[in-house]
Amino acid sequence: MDLQLQGKRALITGSSAGLGEAIAIMLADEGATVIIHGRNPERAAAVASSICKRGGLAEVAIGDLSTDTGADEVGQSALAGGPVDILVNNAGAYEHFNWTTALPAQWLKTYETNVLSGVRMIQRLLPQMRARKWGRIITIGGGLATQPVSGHPEYSATLSARHNLAVSLARELKGSGVTSNVVAPGAIRVKAVEDLLIAAAPKYGWGTSWEEIEKGAVADIVQNDIGRLGKPEEIAGAVAYLVSSYADYISGATIRVDGGTVRTVA
Structure with missing residues (x-):
C-alpha cells in the first residue's frame, strides 16, 4: 500500500533511539524526508546515516525540548530544509519514582520534559501547517494515561496531559486540514x-x-x-497510517497498540 508520503517532511522528536527511531525508519521507508531529533549529535547523526544507507532521506535537529531555547533550535533546524508536514511528539522521559520519592521538583521536571516539550514544538510548527492547509500531529501517549497504577505518579499524569492536549488541539484545528491524534503504546x-x-x-x-x-x-x-x-515497528505502523492520506477522516482519536492491556469499551 502506498501511504502517499513522498515529498512530505516529518519531524520525529526523540528519534535517536527506541520508538522514535523505529517511527523515523518506517516513515522514511514510505518516502518521507525524516528529521531525526535528539540531544546527542552523534547518536542522531548515526540514525540519520543508517536511514540514508537504506535509500531514505534524513536530516538532523539537535536540542533540549524541555527549554524554550532548545525548542527554538530544533524548530529552526527542522524548518531550514522546508516546511514540516508531520510532527510526531515522541520525546519524553521515564524515571522510577513513587509517591514518596517523586517530590514536586521532579513533577515539574517531568512535566517540562513530557508535556511542554510537545507544546513547544506544536506552537513552532503548527502555523505553517495551517497556512498550507495540511498537516499531521501525532502524540505518543500510553495506557497509564487512563489506567494509572500506584507507582510513577508524575509520569502517568504527564501521559494523561499528553492525551488531553492532543484532543483539545484536534478541536482547535477543526476545518484546518491539520489533524491531531494519539498513538498509545503498551509495553514495547x-x-x-x-x-x-x-x-x-x-x-x-x-x-x-x-x-x-x-x-x-x-x-x-x-x-x-x-x-x-510489543515491537517498535508495530507502533511505527500505527503512526504511519495516521499520517497518511488514508487517515484524513481521523482526528482527536487514540489508537491503542498495547496487546489489549487497557480494558475499556471506549
Whole structure:
C-alpha cells in the first residue's frame, strides 16, 4: 500500500533511539524526508546515516525540548530544509519514582520534559501547517494515561496531559486540514524496557533467558491478550497510517497498540 508520503517532511522528536527511531525508519521507508531529533549529535547523526544507507532521506535537529531555547533550535533546524508536514511528539522521559520519592521538583521536571516539550514544538510548527492547509500531529501517549497504577505518579499524569492536549488541539484545528491524534503504546520491547525486566527477573523468579523473562513479565506485570511485549515497528505502523492520506477522516482519536492491556469499551 502506498501511504502517499513522498515529498512530505516529518519531524520525529526523540528519534535517536527506541520508538522514535523505529517511527523515523518506517516513515522514511514510505518516502518521507525524516528529521531525526535528539540531544546527542552523534547518536542522531548515526540514525540519520543508517536511514540514508537504506535509500531514505534524513536530516538532523539537535536540542533540549524541555527549554524554550532548545525548542527554538530544533524548530529552526527542522524548518531550514522546508516546511514540516508531520510532527510526531515522541520525546519524553521515564524515571522510577513513587509517591514518596517523586517530590514536586521532579513533577515539574517531568512535566517540562513530557508535556511542554510537545507544546513547544506544536506552537513552532503548527502555523505553517495551517497556512498550507495540511498537516499531521501525532502524540505518543500510553495506557497509564487512563489506567494509572500506584507507582510513577508524575509520569502517568504527564501521559494523561499528553492525551488531553492532543484532543483539545484536534478541536482547535477543526476545518484546518491539520489533524491531531494519539498513538498509545503498551509495553514495547526497546532496550530500556529489556534492561528493566532483566534486572527485575531474579526478584520474580522468571528465569534467565529472554523468552522466560518476557513470559513472566507478561504474566506478572504487563498483562495483555497477545501474550508478549510489543515491537517498535508495530507502533511505527500505527503512526504511519495516521499520517497518511488514508487517515484524513481521523482526528482527536487514540489508537491503542498495547496487546489489549487497557480494558475499556471506549
